[in-house]
Amino acid sequence: MNLRRTLALGSAMVALAAPALAQDRGLTYSLYGTPGLIDLPSAMAANDGQIAGTLALSQGESRTAFTFQMSPRLSGTFRYSSLQDYDAGSYYGRGLDLRYQLMDEDGWRPALAVGLQDFLQDSPYSGEYVVATSTIGDSFRVTAGLGWGRLGDYAGLADRLAAPSDGAVPADHWFRGTPALFGGIEWAPNERFLFKAEYDGSDGYRAADGTPLLDNRSPLNFGVTWRPKPGYQVGLAVLHGSEVALSGTLLFNPHDRPYAMGLDSAPVPVAVRGVAAAASWDRPAADLRTAITAALAADGFRVDSVELTDRAARIRYTNGTYRAEAQGLGRVARILTTLLPPGIETITLEPMRQGIALSAVTFRRSDLETLENAPGGTRAIFDRATFADAGGRAGLVAVPQDASRLSWGIAPYGSVAFFRGRDPISLDFGLQASARYSFAPNLVLSGAVRYSLISHDLPGSISSGPVQPVRRLSSLYSAEGNPGITNLQLTWYSRPGHNLYSRVSLGYFETMFGGVSTELLYSPVDTRWAIGAELNYVAQRANDGGLGFGGYCEAGGHDYCDPSDDHDYRTLTGHLSLYYGLSDQLQAQVDVGRYLAGEWGATVALDREFGNGWRIGGQVTVTDAHGLAGQDDYSAGIRISMPADFLYGTPSRGRSGASLGLYSGDAGSRLGVSGRLYDFVREGQVPDLETGWGRFWR
Amino acid sequence: MKWTLLAAAALLTACSNGQTNFSLSSLPGASIIGAIRGGDRDHFATTEIETPGFTAQAIADNPENFMIVDVPNIGLNQPARIVQKNGPDETWAAQSGATFAFHDGVMVATRGLIDDLLTLSGAGVRNALAAGGGTVTRTLERLDDLDRLSTLVLTCTITGDGPEVVNLGLREAELAKFTEHCASPALVFDNAYWLDPEGRIIASRQLVSPGVGYARLNRL
Incomplete structure (x- = not known):
């Protein structure tokens, strides 16, 4: 695999330069759910906005992690972990990591990152690190770092765990204790497989009493990550010469919209006055209101009321279809150009939610006519529109509402709950019936x-508290x-x-x-x-x-x-x-x-x-x-x-x-x-x- | 990607209410599995607007009001009819509803094609065609994945390729072919125009977007 591979588009006739975000940098996720080696972090940052969900299982331990690349350099990880035989029972914990990439790779200069692992508390996973990573050629990547806490000498971590909590974030424990070196190498012979070997200088997991939780025969870990298709990663690793770990990661990024601009139908084109067969002002206002209501309903808008004067129109409506209210404004405005008499130059739109008007956006009709397909027209129509609080009801004529006041639905539901009672995880699913009755648009x-469909048993007891x-x-x-x-x-x-x-x-x-x-x-x-x-x-x-x-x-x-x-x-x-x-x-x-x-x-x-x-x-x-x-x-x-x-x-x-x-x-x-x-x-x-x-x- | 998103949606939908857990989103559309529903919920029902038919008779009566649109990458091959005309600016609607806007025969926008051409300046192209060739700067706007405008400035070189017999669907005609090579650091494409002796663009192949590819447009 080419770690620096850029995206190539399939059209022979069209060449689109790959944006940086689309670059595949051969990034894989560790058993902690963060970009990294096998059980150790690297200095690589995921693409901005990347979201990764990782489930990692090894003997006596499971980790479920959710990592979000909050900005090009800063990422955060929420992790839920369970560790058997930790302290006369199992350890269940939630933790938060932060990682900041101080600098990215540039030629021979490696990427450098600093990270805090489970840093809001002292836990068996708490640790800090500084790490550097460099990609060599198209197929190799080398990482080296220095770790504290879980990533360092166990004595330092044990001191943290033994220290009484004073209720504050234990910042005074960060980067304390004897650090340990770690590092590793990744090799990608092709696009689908990536082999890893790492050196973990820490001395492994310990139970609360310091007893090793695993047979730490070797500081070396070996693993392979299989990437069957973009967005999926499956990992298999041998840890410390004695444990086998399996992991799976799902990736998605809000930047990667699967349907481009969306499957929206084409909007009605702007009707230009003097050319199109616009309606005559001879038309009764009631008929015009009816026509506006029907035309907007056909595009997913519910008209509440209309005000028509010789030169202006004001429409109050609810957009029930388009996520972006701005898109609703554009579609409503265009439809109105096909219906309003030519003499009407000013169009004011008042989008509503929950039966109340949110704003009043006023357009000059001539702007709509000239800017629809003009380069720069999107910005220009925004600049020329005026925005104000919605006006009063005076002048508005309510449109009869045909829609049913009652709506209802039956749908399945599912839920996952953590730490409900004494259960670390509980699942639930079943059916939900819902109904809604509108006495008025704003009174519901x-x-x-x-x-x-899941039977929930009563807990034996529930912890008490003040x-x-x-x-x-x-x-x-x-x-x-x-x-x-x-x-x-x-x-x-x-x-x-x-x-x-x-x-x-x-x-x-x-x-x-x-x-x-x-x-x-x-x-x-x-x-x-x-x-x-x-x-x-x-x-x-x-x-x-x-x-x-x-x-x-x-x-x-x-x-x-x-x-x-x-x-x-x-x-x-x-x-x-x-x-x-x-x-x-x-x-x-x-x-x-x-x-x-x-x-x-x-x-x-x-x-x-x-x-x-x-x-x-x-x-x-x-x-x-x-x-x-x-x-x-x-x-x-x-x-x-x-x-x-x-x-x-x-x-x-x-x-x-x-x-x-x-x-x-x-x-x-x-x-x-x-x-x-x-x-x-x-x-x-x-x-x-x-x-x-x-x-x-x- | 779709399955990843569905899995994510299932996770996001998997919510309950209470202590230290996922909490139910009460927002509409939280259910991704089929549901039984009644009444008018938040997504209002839409009604069809009657559009004039694309009957053979209508096409035969006024062939100048129709064209054949072929966008092979998305399987669109339909007649389109003119729905709006304002001097040199025209908007045509395909039978499926997708629209194509032209300035003097040069495509400047599309809608309803998923990865649309938001705008592409068309001024200057006709002058270059009339002059037998030339160079034009064109500005292309698209929406990126975050609904932000992205603008490309293209340098387009138009050259004449000589006469060519073109099958327009209902007839064949010998037309003058021109090729337009447009380039920017991010996008390169080649449009083609076929002009009749009066200088009108009778047929063309013009780029919609990298995702949709080219549209072949034949006036009847």
Whole structure:
């Protein structure tokens, strides 16, 4: 295999220079799920945005890792590991790595990287390293590094593990102890196979008492990685002369869109006045509204109301089809040019979500006519459009709504939960029935019922703690609440003022809590920031999946709560939130307030947002209940959201998402309520519109 | 890639709610497996817009309003009809709905072909053709994988290749062939134009995109 191979396109007539991102650098993943050798890291960085999921199995050990190349030089890895016979039982742990590539390869100059492994805590995997990697010719790559902790002498790691935790990130342990050398070589004889040999100078895994966990006959490891096709890697290795390890890695990158620009149908071309057979103003306004409604419905838009004057038209509509609101604007505008009388020069579009208007974007019709197929027309139409808060309802004529107020669905669901009760991993799948009834576009009753096909046993016991059990009883809800109402809520959205948005929700918001939730968002249409306030009064639901509150401690004739726990818990919880777009790809959020267990604290979240809809990020929460007995020192988690149009190619506003807690517990828990304002309000405002503006003429 | 993404979607969809676990995404479209649904959910139902037929009679009555579009890389071989005309600017729609926009016969945009030509400046090409050849700078815009505009500036050299008999589908005609060689650091392609004695582009082979390849366009 050519490690420096560049992508060649198949067309004999077309030569497209390969972008750097498309370069295949022969990168493979280690048993830790990071770019590297066999069990050791290298200094190579994956392509920007690369996501790798790795499952590695060896005797008595498994590692499941998720690595994200956050920027061209910085990567992060979340890993869930289990280690048998560690400490009078098995070790189950979650950890986070960070790696920064200080410099990339350049000629004979090697790449250089520094890494922190499972650095937020002291664990059997905690370690730090500095490593250099150089590619020699087309087929060889050499790596050498210096490691501490798990990658160093065991005595140093043992000192860390023996040190009492003071509740803080153990930065004073990093790069401490006696380091060890490591290194290795990779050889790629062809594109599919890559052979590796490495030297691991550390002295292997030890149990909590220092007893070796494996027969460390040799510091040398040997392995081979098979790459049957792009995006798939399978590894086989012999470790320390005594163990066999098997690994598999799946790769995908938000940059690699499988359907190019998408399978969207061609939009209606702009009708140029004076040439096309435009409608006459002799047409009654009611007929024109009907025609606009029908034409927009045919392209996936639901018209709410229309205002027509001699020179201007204003359309308020909901885009139910296209992920990028900018694409919806472009398609609606083009359709209108085919219908509006020639005298109308100004077209104002007001996209809506949840029955409320998000912004008002005004175009000159003559700009639409001249810029549709012009080079630079995409940027020019953005520059010439005006953006403002949506106007009032005065002048708008509501369009009769033909759509059914009721929608419903039955779909399978699946879930994976970590550390529920005493089970390190629990799987669940079943059927979910959901329904939604719209009393008005902005007043919606929605709910869902789940039936699990997996039988969940009650745990023998649940660890106690000084914090109200707002989350740790979740296994009781799984066991007792089947079938169960996951949510049933009435939600009312409104626009109480200029740049203001509001939500009031009433009902059962999630499996474990229900009550009243209110939210107010101040979000100017053209700024990268917004401020929100949320206030909720909630009670803890019964664990039987029904409509009752309280009674969540008892199951199977056993009381799982501590005597000091509140058995009929009600609380006031809420946050002040600041949302800020650091750039068109980085979104930050800070929440400060009172959490579910009644404690005070703050959450900081950062997301990388790709222009094609992918969002990958993480958050850290610290409250005054963290660090108490039984609670982690902080809560942290990662989250990922994939747009449906990326996967299927067809236009869709759908998303699939998951969040995964790295460190969590009762402390730092927030109410799970759907329909939070900022999540959808931002989609109709200038920063998000500008990000998706490339699709305006699509 | 598709299977990787499906596996990823399954993972992302595999969510539950509670302590230290995946949490359910309540966003629409979270289910990737077939579901039974009723009513109008977030993806609104669309209705077909009636389009004038591509009947043999319609084509025979006004052949100048039709062309044959052949994009072999994506299996598109259909008649197209003119749907919008504004001086030298025309938009044609294929029977399947894909559209092709031209400036004076030079293709400047496509829609509905997955990897579309967002825009490609066409000004100057006709003058070069009329002059028997020449060099033109053209600007091409595409959307990258993150929906950002990427712009290429191409240097295009047009040369005359002499007369050639061309099968236009309903007839054969002797037309003057011109080749246009366009190059930039990232993209190289060769278009071809066949002009009638009046200087009109009757047939052409023009690049849509690297993913879609060339479109062969024959006026009837």
